[in-house]
Amino acid sequence: MEKILVTGATGQVGSELTIALRNNYGPENVFAADKRPALNELSPSGPFCLLDVRDASAINQVVDANNIDAIFHLAALLSAVAEQKPQQAWDVNMNGLLNVLETCRAHRCALFFPSSIAAFGPETPSMNTPQDTIQRPSTLYGITKVSGELLCDYYHHRFGVDARGLRYPGLISSKTLPGGGTTDYAVDIFYAALKSQHYDCFLRADTQLDMMYMPDAIDAAIHLMTADSKQLKHRNAFNVTAMSFTPQQLAAEIQKHIPEFTIAYIVDPLRQAIADSWPRHMNDSAAKAEWGWQAQFDLSAMVTDMLKKITLT
Ligand code: VAH
Numbered sequence: 001m002e003k004i005l006v007t008g009a010t011g012q013v014g015s016e017l018t019i020a021l022r023n024n025y026g027p028e029n030v031f032a033a034d035k036r037p038a039l040n041e042l043s044p045s046g047p048f049c050l051l052d053v054r055d056a057s058a059i060n061q062v063v064d065a066n067n068i069d070a071i072f073h074l075a076a077l078l079s080a081v082a083e084q085k086p087q088q089a090w091d092v093n094m095n096g097l098l099n100v101l102e103t104c105r106a107h108r109c110a111l112f113f114p115s116s117i118a119a120f121g122p123e124t125p126s127m128n129t130p131q132d133t134i135q136r137p138s139t140l141y142g143i144t145k146v147s148g149e150l151l152c153d154y155y156h157h158r159f160g161v162d163a164r165g166l167r168y169p170g171l172i173s174s175k176t177l178p179g180g181g182t183t184d185y186a187v188d189i190f191y192a193a194l195k196s197q198h199y200d201c202f203l204r205a206d207t208q209l210d211m212m213y214m215p216d217a218i219d220a221a222i223h224l225m226t227a228d229s230k231q232l233k234h235r236n237a238f239n240v241t242a243m244s245f246t247p248q249q250l251a252a253e254i255q256k257h258i259p260e261f262t263i264a265y266i267v268d269p270l271r272q273a274i275a276d277s278w279p280r281h282m283n284d285s286a287a288k289a290e291w292g293w294q295a296q297f298d299l300s301a302m303v304t305d306m307l308k309k310i311t312l313t
Helices: 012-025 056-065 079-084 086-107 140-159 185-195 214-225 247-255 269-276 285-291 299-309
Strands: 004-007 030-034 048-050 070-073 110-116 127-129 163-168 170-172 198-201 209-213 243-245 262-265
Touching: 004 012, 004 056, 012 030, 012 070, 012 214, 056 086, 070 086, 070 214, 079 086, 079 140, 079 269, 086 110, 086 140, 110 140, 110 214, 140 163, 163 214, 170 185, 170 214, 185 198, 185 247, 185 299, 198 247, 209 214, 209 299, 214 285, 243 247, 243 299, 247 262, 247 299
Parallel strands: 004 030, 004 070, 030 048, 070 110, 110 163, 170 209, 198 262
Antiparallel strands: 209 243
16 A cells, blocks of 8 residues: 545544554555545645545546555444435445445555444344354444445455455544444543543443444554455455443443443433344454454553543543
């Protein structure tokens, strides 16, 4: 990778990934793009352009003009928003991906595609979820994720596109707030704990989900994209996880730092139904075996680092 384009660059993953890529590859070689304007350090630290991934010619123009050879395609609507706007989510998540894959085919670019635990459904084994198993997601977001995995596989086998991807769990960042996801509680809770020492959680206390701290998520994406292609059997949809916890367990870990912190549960039926359709804990042995995946942050280390790094504005 020499000239990189990041779509969805102002989002929860994109904003931190862009900075990490710029640190690794040089700011002038990492082009950030998003439908909405850049905030804070994203724009001053390197090139930024407004880009709607539903506009195929605009993607082609950015890639052609800047000799892009790798695209990290993060532009998408997340699970809860996608349930409220399913047609728009299909358009952005699927037509946007198809446009990016067509550009990769024409310009011989490598592609990173973020899949998700959402690509699994209620029939999927929920504990120790295998790398290869039944995938019948019941959410629009999950349908776009499993379809995206298959579309990336097709472009690899049919056109030779070097597409690679990860099934991310819920992601927790100290730098960027999430937008419209079901796992957002695991970020919101930290701001509430610091601001008011209380959090009203929109998921049930016992809702166990896979999670990962953003530094691990960024390292996993870059590590996968620089791995030996010949070793990648599963290339477009590696299960990766770092920890699996419930809101109750996360609250207890925060209370070790903020003893007066309290939590209540005011369940949002939409996001609870989404969370209930996802697995509890994935098996990520394929990622470990094929490209050496290894998380660095567990629950205790993540909570300690989050409380140290979060700044209340
Ligand atoms: C969401 N944060 O909640 C995303 C993610 C596994 C969850 O895909 O929609």
